Amino acid sequence: MYLEKLTLENYRNYLNEEIVFDKGINLLLGQNGQGKTNLLEAVYYLSCANTFRGGKKIEELINIEKDYFHLSAVLIKNRTFELEISANRQKKRQIKINNVPYKRGIDLLGYLKVVLFSPDDLKTVKGSPQERRRYLDLSLSQYDKSYGQVLQKYQKVLLQRNSLLKDKSLPLNESSLSIWDEQLVNYGSEIILKRLNYLKKIVPTARKIHAELSQNKERLNITYQSSLGKIGDVSLAEMKNLFFDTLIKKRKEEFFRTTSLFGPHRDDLIFYLNDLPLRIYGSQGQQRSFILALKMAEARIFCSDGDKPLMLLDDVLSELDDLRRKFLLDEIKNEQMQTIITAANMEFKEGNLPYNQAYEVSKGKIIKI
Numbered sequence: 001m002y003l004e005k006l007t008l009e010n011y012r013n014y015l016n017e018e019i020v021f022d023k024g025i026n027l028l029l030g031q032n033g034q035g036k037t038n039l040l041e042a043v044y045y046l047s048c049a050n051t052f053r054g055g056k057k058i059e060e061l062i063n064i065e066k067d068y069f070h071l072s073a074v075l076i077k078n079r080t081f082e083l084e085i086s087a088n089r090q091k092k093r094q095i096k097i098n099n100v101p102y103k104r105g106i107d108l109l110g111y112l113k114v115v116l117f118s119p120d121d122l123k124t125v126k127g128s129p130q131e132r133r134r135y136l137d138l139s140l141s142q143y144d145k146s147y148g149q150v151l152q153k154y155q156k157v158l159l160q161r162n163s164l165l166k167d168k169s170l171p172l173n174e175s176s177l178s179i180w181d182e183q184l185v186n187y188g189s190e191i192i193l194k195r196l197n198y199l200k201k202i203v204p205t206a207r208k209i210h211a212e213l214s215q216n217k218e219r220l221n222i223t224y225q226s227s228l229g230k231i232g233d234v235s236l237a238e239m240k241n242l243f244f245d246t247l248i249k250k251r252k253e254e255f256f257r258t259t260s261l262f263g264p265h266r267d268d269l270i271f272y273l274n275d276l277p278l279r280i281y282g283s284q285g286q287q288r289s290f291i292l293a294l295k296m297a298e299a300r301i302f303c304s305d306g307d308k309p310l311m312l313l314d315d316v317l318s319e320l321d322d323l324r325r326k327f328l329l330d331e332i333k334n335e336q337m338q339t340i341i342t343a344a345n346m347e348f349k350e351g352n353l354p355y356n357q358a359y360e361v362s363k364g365k366i367i368k369i
């Protein structure tokens with residue numbers, strides 16, 4: 001798969017731009033604040049209808065002087081696909097795939113697969129459990145579209161269950177809550193098992209990559225910490241039983257706290273280096289290497305299980321030392337993955353980075369150089 005063309009209309013600081021990409025490495029150069037990250041964000045938005053930058057407000061994506069934005073991407077797979085997404089200030093979002101309209105963001109999943117490297121990735125290590133769940137959910141939804149679908153169903157049920165728990169006007173009792181329990185357990189169990197399976201795939205690959213990066217000095221590990229307690233190698237039926245039992249046992253606690261306290265929305269990932277929690281003991285450089293290994297593992301798994309992903313490297317090469325930079329670029333070359341690299345540092349143009357096509361980004365305009 002590769003991205004052939006991207007068109008941006010009224011998106012952030014872009015008014016009307018079209019960019020044709022090379023199948024290999026595309027370099028975007030430009031000074032601070034010119035629109036490099038905005039462009040990667042547009043590509044990412046077309047991959048999963050989600051932005052990787054904190055806030056979730058569609059409003060912010062629309063150019064401040066306009067009333068709507070429109071993005072489109074032409075993808076070459078076994079055949080050509082055109083993905084479109086647009087939104088206006090009335091918060092109406094529209095998605096089209098080959099001119100056919102779709103209602104939900106998740107319908108976009110699975111067409112354009114991307115792996116993003118951004119300076120914000122460190123939040124995955126340092127931030128709250130929510131950041132790690134967000135990382136896992138976005139990565140896994142790209143890998144497995146059905147994960148995105150079940151996650152969305154779970155979130156709907158969770159909202160309804162929580163509003164029932166909070167509603168003081170209703171007499172809260174077993175039977176009113178149990179209507180939602182069953183769906184919470186069914187979707188939630190599926191989510192947890194899919195997460196555990198994904199970790200089983202990604203952790204050994206990340207560990208291998210990390211061993212090379214650290215010259216076998218450090219051992220990477222990730223464990224799944226569930227609000228439901230310790231979960232071994234369980235079947236779906238066993239998982240559901242465990243979830244149900246917990247809800248019944250902890251009823252009073254949920255009534256008292258007026259919110260749903262158990263399930264995948266309360267789970268976390270714990271990252272370890274040499275059996276020590278990375279968040280607490282890892283240096284900045286170790287945290288960076290960990291994330292690099294994790295993202296590269298993601299890319300490798302995408303490559304071996306299906307489509308090669310499009311790699312988006314936002315301003316990260318300058319932060320890596322020579323060894324890590326070479327490692328990442330060699331992987332991109334060996335796997336022949338299409339890549340978009342942004343850099344504010346003009347020295348990349350002078351030949352220390354192999355690329356197939358370079359562009360300059362300036363005040364929301366893109367010029368081939």
Ligand SMILES: Nc1ncnc2c1ncn2[C@@H]1O[C@H](COP(=O)(O)OP(=O)(O)OP(=O)(O)O)[C@@H](O)[C@H]1O
Pocket residue numbers: 011012013014030031032033034035036037038039059060061062063064065315344
């Ligand atoms: N909705 C919007 N409408 C108009 N301009 C916007 C909008 N959202 C962001 N911008 C502008 O986009 C610019 C930032 O673009 P971007 O983050 O892509 O910069 P960058 O080239 O990645 O810079 P850096 O090298 O600092 O990371 C800012 O000048 C900001 O004002």
Ligand SMILES: [Mg+2]
Pocket residue numbers: 036037038314315
């Ligand atoms: Mg930027």
